[in-house]
Amino acid sequence: MTGGLYAVSDLHVSYAENRAVVDRLRPATADDWLIVAGDVGEVFADIERTLRLLRDRFARVVWVPGNHELWTHPNDPVTLRGVARYEALVAMCRELGVLTPEDDWEVFRGEGGPVTVVPLFLLYDYSFRAPGTTTKEESLRVAYKSGVVCTDEMLLHPDPYPDRESWCWDRVAATERRLADTDPTLPTVLINHWPLVREPTDVLWYPEFAQWCGTDRSADWHVRHRAAVAVYGHLHIPRTTHYDGVRFEEVSLGYPREWRRRGDEPAPMRRILGGAA
Helix, strand or coil, rough: CCCCCCEECCCCCCCHHHHHHCCCCCCCCCCCCCEECCCCCHHHHHHHHHHHHHCCCCCCCCEECHHHCCCCCCCCCCCHHHHHHHHHHHHHHHHCCEECCCCCCCEECCCCCCCCEEEECCCCCCCCCCCCCCHHHHHHHHHHHEEECCCHHHHHCCCCCCHHCCCCHHHHHHHHHHHCCCCCCCCCCECCCCCCCCCHHHHCCCCCHHHHHHCCCHHHHHHHEEEEEECCCCCCCCEEEEEEEEEECEECCCCCHHHHCCCCCCCCEEEEEECCC
């Protein structure tokens, strides 16, 4: 195989401008893989339509959920909440032939491989707390007082878990067990909608928002689990950084008002391994 591994996230296809961007996404070769690192959209039908389109174009599509896919949005006829909604999204992806965090992890053998491609769903647990706070309750109070509150608080339901952090901790523990069984001779590409480490949130305009951006429990995964690259989105700050010698790629498209500041012709698909520059 000569294909490359590419990634994009935060397509937010509820915006017509973003749907036009997605319609222009094309592989460079018939062997190219595409990672979609969450936040395709909020409405189930939009998510399905977009993933179907991409699956028809790329040799392999790998999806992980973002917070927006997990919302129970008032405009969505699909009213499932929490785990039930996530499981319905996974079932839809399997019908399309799109890989999810619940499927067997596959080895990419194109340029830059072989690597084990590891889609993750970890959520967050409020451990990236607002500056000067030591508890979730304090951190949330600061956020509400400042008016910087993630819509997840209203639309992302953790059912049947009592709260989002309990769901996160269960996901972290189950994923750790799976990671222990990966081939120890191969590097990995770790994919999660939220950054695995706290440092990317240091550049947020509103530091209070960091508490909805990850968990400290994955802070060393890029080292312990042999990451060649860690891919994430969520922050809408596309860039390349390095932590402990590991490359981190933030691959968000973001909202039109954001990507227009970077130019009128966004090219959000980022090369992760091999492929055309």
